[in-house]
Amino acid sequence: MAIRKTSGKSKRPVARGKAGRPPRQRHAQAHAAHRAKTAKRGATKSEQKWSHHVMETSDAxxxxxxxxxxxxxxxxxxxLKRSSTQSRRRKGSPFQSAMSMLNFYINRAGRNLPKERRDTLQQAKRKLRELFGRAP
Structure with a gap:
């Protein structure tokens, strides 16, 4: 009786689509093409400044x-307190809007925010709570 060697690949048939490749490979190929196309033209203004757009047009x-x-x-x-109490473009309470805008700024800066700047903004949160008479 002869022992038959098998390769490490499974015997299951691979589903193939129109392009003749398995779906995972088609996705990787399309993704690579998209990356190459966007690298050529660079990021557009709208892609670079979406957070600025949110700050300008949202109801915050x-x-x-x-x-x-x-x-x-x-x-x-x-x-922030002065702006939130006078603003006509907010949905929540003045405190919620002010704290939301401060958190938005901190979160958007992410790791690029230096430690001393982050500490100042965290302290501004505490001051904002005090100004609105909230518990720290």
Whole structure:
């Protein structure tokens, strides 16, 4: 009796689509083509600045220009409180809107935010809670 060697591949038939390749390979090929096409033309303005678009057009609230770039946590908190109480573009309470905008900025900066800047913004959160009479 002869022993037959088998390859490591399974004996199941591979489902093939129109392109004649298994679905996983077609997906990888399409993904690679898309990456090559976008690398040639570069990212468009809308792809680069979607968070800016959200800040400008969402119903979050109207805030002072460059408020998050000031170095003082107290001034950031006071400005956010002032903006949130005066804004007509908010859906929630003034406190919710102000805290939401501060969190949005912190989250969008992500790992690019330096530690001292992150600490200042975290302190601004505490100051904002105090200004609205909320428990820390």
């Amino acid at each position: 609230m109207d805030i002072e220009h460059n408020i998050f770039k000031t170095g003082n946590a107290q001034s950031i908190a006071e400005s």
